[in-house]
Amino acid sequence: MLRLEPKQLSLHSILYSKIPENHILKIISTVVDFSFINKLLENSYCKQFGRPAKEPELMCKLLFLQHLYNLSDEKVIEEAGLNLAYMYFIGINPEDDLPDKSLLSKFRTQRLVEGSLDEM
Template identity: 40%
Template sequence: MIGKNKQSGQMNFLFQTLKDQLNPQHPLYQLSAKIDWKAVDSDFAEYYTNFGRPAKPVRLMVSLLILRQLYNLSDESVVERWVENPYFQYFSGETHFQWSIPCDPSDLVHFRHRVGKEGIEKIFRLSVQLQGKDAQQKSVSLDTTVQEKILPSQLT
């Protein structure tokens, strides 16, 4: 017997938020809730003025730098993947799926220059706090064993 598709009526995704559509068990979904984004905004407010061209939102820029580090991506790659990944977008504070890049990759360079070493250290401290006790251990264990290379002549 051929199975039938389960259709519970037509859903309209245009009016649903990303929060409603995404899996709450996804790590980025959960990580987004652990960060006090209002505190991040106020921590970085000192790097901005009240005049001139409006900058990109602090949450967007900080989240892109965190995603860049988490997934070991370049500035260009994190911006490209942001468009494809609704979890990246949700983590960055978007409520609805976006179809265009959030910023030019060079904006990340400008943001790093704007916040300087002190701002990057704030982001680093934030990521350490998110790791909890695991990131605050006093010692680190390294496995230094090395397996010797087997030469082809030794295989016979």
């Protein structure tokens, strides 16, 4: 479920220097530590069966962007594949694949349902 490789260590990640230091997403990335999300949702995933899940932190960051910029599931995935500031914020390299737009809805309804976080 959780990726172990370091984030943003590709040759193309030098492009992130083009994002101004005062960009809201760079500031949020510096101030807010989203790493607690992986631990919080760890028990909602089966570790022995199925294909590896997308990292919960990445999914929550996509939902955060979606809410911040008032985007649809489809639009947030499209923008995250084009916008360097979005890529920097969610912690991917420019050449990395993004989850399918349908996964955002499934994540929202299956992992973030009320009560599932209470039992953790």
